[in-house]
Amino acid sequence: MRVIYMYHEKEPHGAFYTPGSLPDPAEAFKQARSLFLTQRINQTPLKPDPRLKTLELLNQDVNLPQGDGTLHWCKMFKLNDINRKHHLIRYEPVFDSSSSASYVYHMILHECQGSSPELEIMSRENGCPCYKADRSILTCNSIVAAWTRGSEGFSFPNQVGYPLESNQARFYLMETHYSQSVSEYSWPFHKPKAMVDNSGLKLFYTSTLRPHDAGVLSVGMDPNWRHIIPPGQEHVVSEGHCVGECTQRAFPRDGIHVFAVMMRTHQIGRQIKLRQIRGREELLPIAHDRNTDWNYQEYRRLTAAPVRVLPGDRLIAECIYDSSARAAITLGGLTTREETCLILTLYYPRQKELTTCHSLPSLPTVINSLGINELVPGSNPVRIASPPELSGMTLETRLISYDWRNNFRSFQYVTRRGSFKPLCWSARNQPMPGTENLEGFAPNITKSYKIFRSCSFVGSTNVANVFYQNRNRYVTESEANAGAPLEGNGLEQDDGGSDDDVDSNNVIEGAARSKVYRSSVTESMGLSAASPASYRRPSAGITGPFEQMFAVLLFLIFLNSFRIATASTSRTCGMIGIDTVPTSTGSAAKSSVSQAATASDTITEYNK
Known part of the structure; x- marks a missing residue:
């Protein structure tokens, strides 16, 4: 909120x-x-301990973009003095000044595998724009820490820490995304000025090792132009798949345990969900945010219990966008004017076989979603070969003249049911062996979870009460639409296609981007200069600043009264989740009992 x-x-x-x-x-x-008004994570201050050490990784005199510009800056660090294994237990941002805080959008620290002359040279330099770095030679595809605007840092649970040891990993790449924050309450009076930045991350690590090594798995849609969001739509669904073929190869036999998630979209993202599919059954969502804020997307712990993900499980990052204030299509990409659909999952035990698990719509899916059957090979500008009624038309013209209002349902159906390319990458920034030629499709789900409301007395022994008491406090909204029929990393990586495919992609991408008007600050506030007044949705009810403040005050009074009431009574109402998990194997059966007994493995409470 x-x-x-x-x-x-x-x-x-x-x-x-x-x-x-x-x-x-x-x-x-x-x-x-x-703020997350209903989430109270116990971030206990670190106690003084001679074994606790700190390390600051800072940028050096980065010239920041002016206005609404954006910059991805990469700086390499070499750590030689961590001679034995330590655990990272907390990290937090370090800002060069109060002004620089408005420029830093996110910071991601990557661990690089092995050593090379290129890594050594980069560690002696002040850094460079990330697009200038030769990513093909970088072995830095394992995320150590991720911070986004609005967060004050992250503390690992007491039983988990991220392993740091110079003998295992000596080089670390920090990627900083600078993007000027222009608030709708200060624009257009805010006048950004030229400045340099030396912000970074502060790491807290200890030689007192914890029981589990943590890892980070990125799940979602690869940031790419093939991720298309039509204009003028209030509810656009995009999905990024981490397919079971990849988790089967990478995860340990007993699976991994997810204990925190960072769910990321950009300006027009409204909801984001992490779904879990086992076989043909959809389990309860691991996390679901129904009111995401692109300026406040930090790691959020699953407070009741971690969620077990078994080998062969499929994870789906499902994002919902509202493009009703935009008059042109929005493409996927790394800038905040483009869109993304990514979820970073913190889990244990750590494995290095799979660190990035994304998907990318296939080229036929993209073309078919626009009502095109075939393109003219080698044409420049790109022209349409079929269907006959579109023959000879350029792709640019099709994008401009496409009737999104009448064709949106078919577009949505094709993009969600069409083929996609799984992208399963290891910590060394290489595709997992055996996954290079995979082709993916939406899962055929025959059984889904159910949600119903139930009230029970605290302390009672009925099963429903056990479910309520142990649920993860992250989502409380009804999941009535789950399973309904369809209506119709950081560093960007290559999809591993052939050279001919890459060349074709470049030509088509150029045609797609040539007529795409990227959103401005006014678009993010629903005042797109490129869109007619009909795109502007009228405000409902609360309009002026006084009314807004009064509404917030009433809400806080209600929230406080509600807490007092619930504290003085033993009767509680909640969302109850029931799911039945296949028990064909011993480990699966054990996991099924655990999930069915707690329901906290997958239900979380919405905190806005």
Whole structure:
């Protein structure tokens, strides 16, 4: 939830507030901040310990973009003094100044495998734009830490830490995404100025080892132009698949345990869900955020219990976008004006076989979603060969003239049911052996989970109460639409296709991007200059600043009253999840009992 607050440098006069005694609100400082009002993670301050060490990894004099520009900056670090295994237990941002905080959008620290002359040279330099780095020679595809705007840092649970040891990994690449933050409450009065930045990350690590080594698995849609979001639509669904063929090869026999997630979209993202498929059955979602804020997407712990993911399970990052304020298509990419659908999962025990598990719509799926059967080979500009009614038309013209209003349902069906290319990459930034030529399709789900409301007394022994007491506090909204029929990393990687396929992609991408108007700040506020007034949805109910502040005040009063009421009664209502998991194998049966007994492995509570 976005909370609007206001304060004044002058104290009110007297002990009693009377009309006219408060300072003029027009002269007060007004701002907004996104908060998880119902999530209370116990971030206990670290106790003084001689075995606890700190390390700051900072950028050096990075020239920041002005206005609404964006920059991905990569800097290599060489760590020689961690002579034996330690555990990273916390990290937090370090800002060069209060002004630089508005520029840093996210920071991701990658662990590089092995040593090479190229890594050594990069570690002696101040850094460079990431697109200038030869990513084919970088073996840095294992995420250590990820921070996004709005977060104050992350502390690992007491039983888990990320392993650090110079003998195992000596080079670390920090990727910093700079993007000027222009608030709708300060624009257009905010005038950014030229400046340099030395921000970075502060690591807290200890020689007191914890029981489990943590790892990070990235799941979702690979940031690429093939990820197309039509304009003028309030509900666009995109899905990124981590297929079972990849988890089967990589995960240990007993599976992995996910204990935290970072769910990421950009400006028009509205919801994001991490789905879990086992065989033909969909289990309860691992996490579901129904009100995502692209300026506040930090790691969120699954507070009740970790979720077990077994070898062969499929994970799906499902994102919902609202493009109703945009008049042109939005493409996938790394900038905040483009879109993304990624979920970083923190888990244990760590494995290095699979660190990136993305998918990318196949070229036939992209073409068919636009009502095109075939392109003219080698044409430049790209022209359509069939169907006959489109023969000879350029791809640019098709993108401009496409009737999204009448064809959106068929577009959505093709993109969700069409073929895609699984991208399963290891820590060494290479495809997993045996996955290079995989072709993926949407799963054929024959059994889904069910959600129903139930009330029970705290302390009772009925099964429903056990489910409620142990659920993960992350999502409480109804999942009534789950399983309904369809309506119709960091560093970007190559999809591993042939040279001819890559050349064809480049030509088609150029045609697609040539007529795509990237969104401006006004578009992100629903005031697109490129769109007619009909695209602007009227505000409902609350409009002015006073009304907004009053509404927030009423909500906080209600929230406090609700907590008092629930504290004084033993009766509780909640969302109950029932799922039946196949028990064909011993490990699967054990996992099934665990999930059915707690329901906290997969239900989480919405915190906005």
